[in-house]
Amino acid sequence: MILENEYEVIIAGAGPAGASSSIFLSQAGIKHLLIDKAEFPRDKVCGDALSGKVLSHLKHAIPDVAAKFAQNQKDYLPSYGVRFVAPNGKQADIPFLPNITKDSPPPGFISKRIDFDNFLYNNTSSDFAIRISNAELTGIKKENDIIQLQIKNGETIYHTKTKILIGADGERGISHKYVSGGSKRDLEAFSAGIRAYYTGIAGYHEMNYIELHFLPEILPGYFWIFPMANGVSNVGLGILSSEVSKHHLNLKKIFNDILNLPQFKGRFANAKPESQIQGWGLPLGNKYVKRSTDNVILTGDAANLIDPFTGEGIGNAILSGRYAAYAAIKALENKIYTEAFFKEHYDTLIKQKVGHELKVGSTLLKLCRYKFLFNFVVNKASRNKEFRDTISCMFANIDLRSKFGNPMFYLRMLFG
Ligand SMILES: Cc1cc2nc3c(=O)[nH]c(=O)nc-3n(C[C@H](O)[C@H](O)[C@H](O)COP(=O)(O)OP(=O)(O)OC[C@H]3O[C@@H](n4cnc5c(N)ncnc54)[C@H](O)[C@@H]3O)c2cc1C
Structure with missing residues (x-):
């Protein structure tokens, strides 16, 4: 691995947030370093649902993205709606758009993250992006008006400097901790999620509706079954971490118990697991968090931008990646890298763009506890x-x- 002594911008993490930052910096002709501790293609535990929001934000980076997905139904299954199942078992099939048909352009897709993230990563290739994988950010230190970074590659430790660090290292990275001053994640703004892949699940809606089952035993949270290409399904559940901790919940046991409930037994009769059950956390956007400090801007999961009700985070990861790139460009133009500058040109903007939506998601999460409302x-x-x-x-x-x-x-x- 060869590193320069100093960079204008370093992006840590090349998931949806970091990849989109990189694409927007390249569009503006800004040379930058993009590192990821993994090697692509890499997997990420997720429900794999790419909503209309993902497409609408991504088209600023990749204009023909919806057409590309629609042409590649081997990796991207088009989905036209959602099936909500209330705690009392009543269900409602809601199309993503009124009067939509199978001939309409698909409003959403379901795609394994190993494919989707690799597609994004491939799109970061440019003369302006130096990309290094197996490079883990392990230390962040402020030194006068610059940031000193420690990066681990195998057994070797490297050091470099940057004017701006874009923290796109997700839920388990270190940038969130650096900006928050080391404080622990608030369990009321954090959800635990697990998922497994299966084949052979029966009983889907003919237009590939994703299914959200609000079962009484996991409120406020839900169990999902999402159809995917090639007869595969993504099956999982998410629940607030404060509930997991309060009731000492064993999510894998709950997951297996759910598969044996009468409403699922028949549908899973011929189902075969294609993976282990794997878990990951969801940093939710229902509490205030600081999203920047001197020289550092947080994006995506590092910035707690997941919708608290739906658990959707990819769209906001892409949106925040874009606005982090714009804030970085503005900072370089003005040669100002202070917390006050990023608060004005990034945190405030993110609040304007998604604050209302996250607040609505937070209200819906609270309402979820009232079973009778949901049933109604x-x-x-x-x-x-x-x-x-x-x-x-x-x-x-x-x-x-x-x-x-x-x-x-x-x-x-x-x-x-
Ligand atoms: C169970 C579950 C189900 C979900 N379902 C959905 C869904 O269906 N639809 C949806 O929109 N959202 C869903 N989400 C949320 C979604 O997965 C995240 O919001 C999204 O991945 C955030 O993107 P990101 O780029 O911020 O982080 P990530 O996708 O996590 O990418 C972070 C990248 O940083 C790298 N990295 C980590 N640490 C370091 C380091 N120290 N140094 C260098 N690199 C590092 C990682 O290797 C990774 O590539 C789900 C989440 C979970 C847990």
């Missing part, structure tokens, strides 16, 4: 097309989604 909404949706269309519009429109937090919404529903 899903029951109504299962019987009323107009209401299903309203929910479809809520996927794209956050202001509409925020109505779920307003008591008037339920009163209107009750009275027609």
